[in-house]
Structure formats: structure tokens, C-alpha cells
Amino acid sequence: MDFTYSEENLMIQEVAREFSQKKLAPRAIEFDESGELDRDLISEMGQLGLLGIFVPEEYGGSGLDHLCYVIAMEEIAAGCSSHASVVGLSNSLFAYPLLNFGTEEQKKTYLPSICSGEKLGAYSLSEAGSGTDAASLTCFAEDKGDHYLVNGTKLWVTDGSIADWLIVFVRTDKDAGAKGITALMVDAQFEGFTVGKNEKKMGFKASPTNEISFANVKVPSANVIGEVNRGFNIAMETLNSGRVSVAAQALGMARRAYEIALQYSQERKQFGKPLSAFQLTQAKLADMATKLHAARLMIHHAAWKKDRGERVIKEASMAKLFATEAATSVAHMAMQILGGYGYTAEYEVERIYRDVRVTEIFEGTSEIQRIVIAREELKDR
Ligand SMILES: Cc1cc2nc3c(=O)[nH]c(=O)nc-3n(C[C@H](O)[C@H](O)[C@H](O)COP(=O)(O)OP(=O)(O)OC[C@H]3O[C@@H](n4cnc5c(N)ncnc54)[C@H](O)[C@@H]3O)c2cc1C
The missing domain is CATH 1.20.140.10 (Butyryl-CoA Dehydrogenase, subunit A, domain 3)
Incomplete structure (x- = not known):
């Protein structure tokens, strides 16, 4: 391994460090006490290219590498852990699966506004009964031809109450264990989708953590990410x-x-x-x-x-x-x-x-x- 950092590595470090030290660190205690993220600062992170660091430029990202991403993440987290969670969600938990498994249309639809900070994403795998044993999840999506009918509850969704779009892992085959799970793109505006209270936590207080529920939520089949049962x-x-x-x-x-x-x-x-x-x-x-x-x-x-x-x-x-x-x-x-x-x-x-x-x-x-x-x-x- 060459221990020399590239110009891009050093540039993103400087950009993230300056933003973090000037805008986040001085207000980190305030964010903790208010329990709220600052949407203007999230937009600013988007403008600086921090919400889609390794996302190609054609989808609104910065087109940099993963080394740039972790270098920037260290800087943002040094300023405010909760705002760093938005960086992690947008890059790792939302953009990454779309880039690697989504269709061209899905990438073009969702990535630009996530990278700009205009929209927020979330990733929902855990449930009350399935944490480490994620393959035992039960939230069910019934195949209705042109859509799935989703019923059930998910837990621990970071930014669940403020996310516009959520990548949700649901069961599509009751008897197939890990081979019966599908990833769906859920719009928080879908009828029947509700968000529960913010969990009271020890830390990360400005980063909401929520239960989300589905009562006969219709999710178009076009919103399947990757293949059915390969989620x-x-x-x-x-x-x-x-x-x-x-x-x-x-x-x-x-x-x-x-x-x-x-x-x-x-x-x-x-x-x-x-x-x-x-x-x-x-x-x-x-x-x-x-x-x-x-x-x-x-x-x-x-x-x-x-x-x-x-x-x-x-x-x-x-x-x-x-x-x-x-x-x-x-x-x-x-x-x-x-x-x-x-x-x-x-x-x-x-x-x-x-x-x-x-x-x-x-x-x-x-x-x-x-x-x-x-x-x-x-x-x-
Ligand atoms: C603040 C916060 C934010 C979160 N955000 C998200 C999110 O955005 N999306 C999401 O899907 N989830 C999220 N989670 C859920 C998180 O990923 C789970 O809490 C985690 O995976 C552990 O699951 P669990 O809490 O159910 O613990 P359990 O799985 O019940 O585990 C309890 C303990 O048993 C241990 N254990 C379990 N199985 C084994 C084993 N086989 N061998 C040895 N030890 C074992 C675990 O390591 C742990 O110490 C969040 C959680 C928190 C607290």
C-alpha cells in the first residue's frame, strides 16, 4: 500500500474539516440538547458534495473513492456525530445499494436529490424480533402483480421520522428464510405508512430513531431493488x-x-x-x-x-x-x-x-x- 494521500483525498479532508469545525463543532452541544438536525446544514453538506462522495457525477455525486469517503466521515463526525449519521445514511446505506443493485431509472430518480441533501434516505432492516438474526424478519409484502401489499412493523430506523425515501427489507416468501427477503423503495408519502415516536436514547440525540409501520401499503413492483427474494x-x-x-x-x-x-x-x-x-x-x-x-x-x-x-x-x-x-x-x-x-x-x-x-x-x-x-x-x- 502506498501511504501517500492523493490530491482528492487531501481536498475532501480540507473541505469536510473546515465545514465541520466552523459549522458543526460549535453547535454540537446545542444539537444534542435540542434533539434536532439542522436541515440547512444538511443542504450545505450536499452542496459540498459530502452526501454522495463515491456516487458518480452523472447521478449528482462527487465521483470520488471510498478512501475520500472515510476521510470526510472522520472530519464530519469530529464535529457532530448526529450530522455524521446523515452522511453515513446518504452514502453507505442509501446510495451504495442503489448504485450496486438498482436499475438505471432508480438511480436517476433517487440519487441526485439524496446527494444534494434535498431529500433524506433511510435504511430499514431491523425489527423488534430480528436484530442480529436479520434473516428472521417478518414484515410481509404480498405480490399483487403490479404492486406489493406491505404489512408489518420495523424498528430502529435512523432518520425514520424525517426520511423521504426508505429502503425497506421485507419478507416475500414465508418459507424461504434468507432467500425470501426483498428490498423495496418506500416513499414516506405512501398511504398506510406511519412513523412512531422517536426512541429515547443515551446518545445520538439529534439523530431520530423510529419505529415505522405498514398497513396495507401499496408499493409499485417497479420499486423492487435488485431481484425479488435476493434482498x-x-x-x-x-x-x-x-x-x-x-x-x-x-x-x-x-x-x-x-x-x-x-x-x-x-x-x-x-x-x-x-x-x-x-x-x-x-x-x-x-x-x-x-x-x-x-x-x-x-x-x-x-x-x-x-x-x-x-x-x-x-x-x-x-x-x-x-x-x-x-x-x-x-x-x-x-x-x-x-x-x-x-x-x-x-x-x-x-x-x-x-x-x-x-x-x-x-x-x-x-x-x-x-x-x-x-x-x-x-x-x-
Ligand atoms: C441508535 C440506533 C440506530 C439504529 N439504526 C438502524 C437503522 O437505521 N436501520 C436498521 O435496520 N437498524 C438500525 N439499528 C438496529 C441495530 O442494527 C441493531 O440494534 C443491531 O443489529 C443489534 O440487534 P438487536 O438490538 O436486536 O440485538 P440482538 O440481536 O438481540 O443482540 C443482543 C446481544 O446478543 C448478541 N448476539 C446476538 N446473536 C449472537 C450470536 N450468534 N453470538 C454471539 N452474540 C450474539 C449481540 O451481539 C448483542 O450483544 C439501530 C440501532 C440503534 C441503537
């Missing part, structure tokens, strides 16, 4: 790609916590010295910096391999597992360095500590990443 493959392929994105999101949050702790350790004095003069503080700073560096290398390596068209199942899982657990640990150490002040909402570390935890849970838990990595390691040996 599980689309869901897994999308999550596999999204893992590197969540890893980069966790890295960005943790980096911000580290930067705050680093500065604080040099300003706060106890026993007549700055905290950074104590070796026990230095050890924490060294561990934090090392974890961040290792996570970044793993994320960039996985993205770089993906850009070369190589299989990255193991590397993506390793990057998500390591980066998210490292990020949680870095946020923990940052709070320790700030002492009691770190536990108050006055410093961002408290919010980051709450926000970062879920990265070990969504888009495949740490346990699932370990299962995937072990499976890959044991294969053919």
Missing part, C-alpha cells in the same frame, strides 16, 4: 460496506475527545503542574493517540482495498471492531483526564462518551464482527 444479499453487502463508515464515524468522535483532553491536560494545573506533566496522564495520552492511529490505518487500508475492487469482508469487520472499541476506550480516558468537568455537559467529552457507545452496536455488533473475522480466518485453513 438479504443486498442488506449484507450494504452493511459490509457501511462498516468502514461506522468505524470512521467512531474515529472522528474519539479524535475530538482526544483533542479536548490533550488541550485540557496542558491547561489544568494540580500540585502546581499541568496534568500533562504527570506520567500517568502521559500514558493515557500515548494510549489514546496510538489507538486512534491504529484505527485510522485499518480504516484507510480497508477503504483503499475496496477502491481496488478487492474483497474486504474481513478487513471491514476488523476496522469496525477495532475502531469502535478503541473509540469507546478513548472517550473513557478523555473523561478521566477531564475529571469532574468531563462528566458535565459543559465539555463535549460527556456527549461524545454517550454518542460513541452505539457504534459497537449498530450495523453489526462487536460480537458479529468477531464471528465474521473468525469465519474468514478459519476458512480454507
